[in-house]
Amino acid sequence: MAPDDADSVLVLGIDPGTAITGYGIVRRRGVGRVALVECGVIRTSSKENLPHRIREIFEGIDELMERYRPHAVSVEDVYHGPNARTALTLGHARGAILLAASLRELPIAEYTAPEIKKAVVGTGRATKDQVGFMVKQQLKLKEQPSPADAADGVAAALAHCLMGSFPR
Amino acid sequence: MAPDDADSVLVLGIDPGTAITGYGIVRRRGVGRVALVECGVIRTSSKENLPHRIREIFEGIDELMERYRPHAVSVEDVYHGPNARTALTLGHARGAILLAASLRELPIAEYTAPEIKKAVVGTGRATKDQVGFMVKQQLKLKEQPSPADAADGVAAALAHCLMGSFPR
Numbered sequence: 007m008a009p010d011d012a013d014s015v016l017v018l019g020i021d022p023g024t025a026i027t028g029y030g031i032v033r034r035r036g037v038g039r040v041a042l043v044e045c046g047v048i049r050t051s052s053k054e055n056l057p058h059r060i061r062e063i064f065e066g067i068d069e070l071m072e073r074y075r076p077h078a079v080s081v082e083d084v085y086h087g088p089n090a091r092t093a094l095t096l097g098h099a100r101g102a103i104l105l106a107a108s109l110r111e112l113p114i115a116e117y118t119a120p121e122i123k124k125a126v127v128g129t130g131r132a133t134k135d136q137v138g139f140m141v142k143q144q145l146k147l148k149e150q151p152s153p154a155d156a157a158d159g160v161a162a163a164l165a166h167c168l169m170g171s172f173p174r
Numbered sequence: 175m176a177p178d179d180a181d182s183v184l185v186l187g188i189d190p191g192t193a194i195t196g197y198g199i200v201r202r203r204g205v206g207r208v209a210l211v212e213c214g215v216i217r218t219s220s221k222e223n224l225p226h227r228i229r230e231i232f233e234g235i236d237e238l239m240e241r242y243r244p245h246a247v248s249v250e251d252v253y254h255g256p257n258a259r260t261a262l263t264l265g266h267a268r269g270a271i272l273l274a275a276s277l278r279e280l281p282i283a284e285y286t287a288p289e290i291k292k293a294v295v296g297t298g299r300a301t302k303d304q305v306g307f308m309v310k311q312q313l314k315l316k317e318q319p320s321p322a323d324a325a326d327g328v329a330a331a332l333a334h335c336l337m338g339s340f341p342r
Contacts, residue, residue, distance in 0.1 A: 057272040057282050064273055084262055093258040097265015098272065101228050105270050108225040109232075 015172050016043065018076035019163025020067065021155055022100045025050060027063050030151065030160025031074050034167040042145040043074065045156045056098060064102040071110055079107040080166035082158065083116040115166045122158075125165035137161050183340050184211065186244035187331025188235065189323055190268045193218060195231050198319065198328025199242050202335040210313040211242065213324045224266060232270040239278055247275040248334035250326065251284040283334050290326075293333035305329050 014035045021028040030045035048066035050059035070076075081103060084096065107114050120130030127140045138150035138157040144164060151157040182203045189196040198213035216234035218227035239247075249271060252264065275282050288298030295308045306318035306325040312332060319325040 055282075057276040060269050060273050061276040064277075084258075090252075090258050090261040093262040094252055094265040094268070097262040098269030100262070101266030101269030102273050104225040104266065105228050105232055105273065108229040114223075114225050 015078070015167075016074055016076040017078050017080055017163040017166050017170075018067075018070060018074065019080045019082075019159045019161065019166065020103055021082045021158035021162055022063075022096065022103050023155065024056075024059055024063075024095050024099045025052060026153070026155045027066070027099060027103070028153070028155030028157070028159035029067070029070060030156065030163045031070070031076065032145070032160065032163035032167055034172075040145060040164060040167050042147060042151075042160060045151045045160045047153060047155050047159075056095070060098050060102045063099050064106050067103050067106045068110075071106060071112070076112065077172070078113045078115060078166060078170065079103075080115045080117060080162045080170070081107075082122060082162045083118045115170050117162065117165050117169075121169075122161050122165040125168045126161045134158075183246070183335075184242055184244040185246050185248055185331040185334050185338075186235075186238060186242065187248045187250075187327045187329065187334065188271055189250045189326035189330055190231075190264065190271050191323065192224070192227060192231075192263050192267045193220065194321070194323045195234070195267060195271070196321070196323030196325070196327035197235070197238060198324065198331045199238070199244065200313070200328065200331035200335055202340075208313060208332060208335050210315060210319075210328060213319045213328045215321060215323050215327075224263070228266050228270045231267050232274050235271050235274045236278075239274060239280070244280065245340070246281045246283060246334060246338065247271075248283045248285060248330045248338070249275075250290060250330045251286045283338050285330065285333050285337075289337075290329050290333040293336045294329045302326075 019030045027048045031043040033041045050062045123132040124130040134154045142150045187198045195216040199211040201209045218230045291300040292298040302322045309328050310318045
């Protein structure tokens with residue numbers, strides 16, 4: 007779906023994970039005017055092998071890009087590195103996501119979790135619940151996006167709407 | 175290029191890296207009869223951003239798969255985890271490689287570096303030079319593949335030729 011007016015920009019926010027990748031599509035019309043278009047999660051089964059799971063993430067994200075034609079992608083970066091094995095596995099999922107955006111020539115913004123929290127909540131140390139609450143407030147939703155991974159995807163999109171630059 | 179006889183199997187071996195990804199294509203005709211088809215490296219520039227570099231790796235590997243139509247892909251896994259940040263970056267490159275193979279429905283084998291060294295040299299603690307030497311010996315090459323990353327890609331392919339199963 008193309009944006010319905012010239013000033014509007016669509017941002018696809020993504021919180022990458024091998025098991026659950028959260029996403030949110032946020033429309034931005036000028037400074038401070040934001041609206042949620044869709045959010046959700048891509049789940050993969052731990053019974054499948056890693057290449058299969060990576061492919062599911064790639065195809066899920068690519069399908070969202072095909073459907074909504076976002077102007078930019080905002081991907082959560084890893085700030086506090088977990089252990090090397092976890093980081094390696096997470097890197098596979100992130101690689102598939104960055105690749106999907108790169109193959110479509112989309113601008114990619116990367117923000118650490120504290121940067122996203124600071125932009126959305128006002129503090130880099132916000133809890134998951136505070137992020138969900140502020141996402142709900144800022145986008146005037148009836149409820150917080152669920153599961154929390156979906157809210158994190160929306161928060162990544164929202165952070166880019168608030169902090170990113172949008173060359174025309 | 176399709177294999178030129180019914181019993182032959184082509185294996186694409188890959189040593190993933192963000193800066194240099196080594197590869198080798200080895201033809202296996204029955205047990206112990208192996209020949210090198212091609213080897214080399216895919217280099218990416220550290221001046222480019224990560225999504226661009228991942229895309230170059232993906233497209234380079236995909237082009238090899240298109241040209242040679244391998245029957246299987248053998249990818250070096252990480253055994254001794256480096257630090258989390260390094261592992262995360264390496265994961266991006268591996269993710270792009272596993273995705274390329276998965277999108278083409280190719281069987282993927284993963285071996286740790288010690289497993290590859292054990293199969294090719296006889297000891298999991300072999301040095302880079304020993305790996306290069308044994309790759310040269312086993313494939314009856316005039317010289318060791320260069321750079322060492324290319325030899326590591328060949329070694330990954332060779333390990334799968336020696337250890338892997340090839341259902342017909």
